[in-house]
Amino acid sequence: xxxNKIWAFGAALSLVAGVAFAQGFGGGGGRGFGGGGPLQIxxxxxxxxxxxxxxxxxxxxxxxxAEFQPKYRELFQGFRPGGGGGGDREAIQAKMQALSADExxxxxxxxxxxxxxxxxxxxxxxxxxxxxFQPEIQTALKITPEQKTKLQGVQTEQREAMMQMFQSFQxxxxxxxxxxxxxxxMEDMRTQGDTKMLAVLTSDQKKQFDGMKGAPxxxxxxxxxxxx
Numbered sequence: 001x002x003x004n005k006i007w008a009f010g011a012a013l014s015l016v017a018g019v020a021f022a023q024g025f026g027g028g029g030g031r032g033f034g035g036g037g038p039l040q041i042x043x044x045x046x047x048x049x050x051x052x053x054x055x056x057x058x059x060x061x062x063x064x065x066a067e068f069q070p071k072y073r074e075l076f077q078g079f080r081p082g083g084g085g086g087g088d089r090e091a092i093q094a095k096m097q098a099l100s101a102d103e104x105x106x107x108x109x110x111x112x113x114x115x116x117x118x119x120x121x122x123x124x125x126x127x128x129x130x131x132x133f134q135p136e137i138q139t140a141l142k143i144t145p146e147q148k149t150k151l152q153g154v155q156t157e158q159r160e161a162m163m164q165m166f167q168s169f170q171x172x173x174x175x176x177x178x179x180x181x182x183x184x185x186m187e188d189m190r191t192q193g194d195t196k197m198l199a200v201l202t203s204d205q206k207k208q209f210d211g212m213k214g215a216p217x218x219x220x221x222x223x224x225x226x227x228x
Contacts, residue, residue, distance in 0.1 A: 037100050037103050037104065037107075037123075038103065038104050038107040038108075038116075038119050038120075038123060039061070039064060039065055039068055039103050039106075039107050041119055041122050041123055041126065042061055042107060042111070042119060043061060043062075043065055044219065044220065045220075046218075046219070046220055047119075047122060047217075047219075050118070050122075050217060051111070051115045051118055051119070052115075053111070053115065057110055057111065060110045061107070061110060064103075064106055064107065064110070068099070068103055071099060072099065075092070075095055075096065075099065107119070118214065121212070121213050121214030121215075121217075122214075122217055124137075124209075124212055124213045124214075125213045125214075125216070125217055125219075126219060128190065128194045129193060129194040129196075129197035129198055130193075130197075131209075132151055132197055132200075132201075132209075133151065133155070137209075137212075140208070140212070141201070141205045141208055141209060142205070143205075147200050147201070150200045151197055151200055154193055154196045154197050154200075155193075157193075157196075158189055158193045161189060162186070162189065165182070165185060166182075
C-alpha cells in the first residue's frame with residue numbers, strides 16, 4: 001500500500017509538472033497548488049506592466065528563466081515513477097525549497113524593493129490558501145497548533161484526491177485533451193480547498209491575510225509562452 005501511494009504521488013507530481021510545462025514556464029497566470037515562484041510570476045506580461053518593469057529588467061529575467069526552467073524540469077523528471085528518484089515527497093520538498101530560495105534571491109537582484117514587495121503580494125494572491133502553509137505566514141497570522149492540524153487535514157484530503165485522479169494513467173502519458181481536463185479538475189480542487197482552508201481562520205486572521213495580499217490583481221488564464 002505504501003509503495004502504491006509513493007508511485008501515485010510521483011505520478012501526480014510528474015503529470016502536474018507536465019501540465020505546467022505544456023503551458024509554458026511562467027507563461028500563464030492560472031493558479032497552481034503552490035501559486036508559483038517570483039520568477040514565474042514576473043514572466044507574465046500583465047505582471048510586468050503592473051510592476052513597470054523596464055526592458056533591461058525584462059531581458060535579465062528572461063535569462064534567469066532560461067537558467068531555471070531546466071532545473072525545475074530536471075527536478076520533476078527525476079522523481080517521475082521509474083526515474084530513479086523514488087517519489088520521496090520530503091526529498092522533493094527539500095530540493096524545491098532550496099531551488100525556490102535561490103530563485104527568489106536572484107529575482108530580488110534584478111527588481112527594486114518596491115517591485116519585489118508587490119511580487120510578494122502577487123505570490124500570495126496566486127497561492128491562495130496554500131500560502132497558509134508558509135512558516136512566515138503562519139507566524140504573522142499567529143496560526144494555532146489546532147488550526148495547523150486542520151489545515152494539514154485539508155491538504156491531505158486534496159493530495160489523496162489528486163493521487164486517486166492520476167492513478168488511472170498507470171505510467172501512460174496523457175493526451176493534450178487529458179492534460180486540459182487535468183488542469184480543470186485541479187482548479188476545481190483548488191477552489192474547494194481554498195474554501196475549506198480559509199474557513200479554519202478567524203475573522204481577524206482572514207482580514208490580516210487579505211491585507212497582506214495588497215490590491216487585487218487579475219491573473220490571465222494559462223497560455224503558451226511565445227517562442228523566443
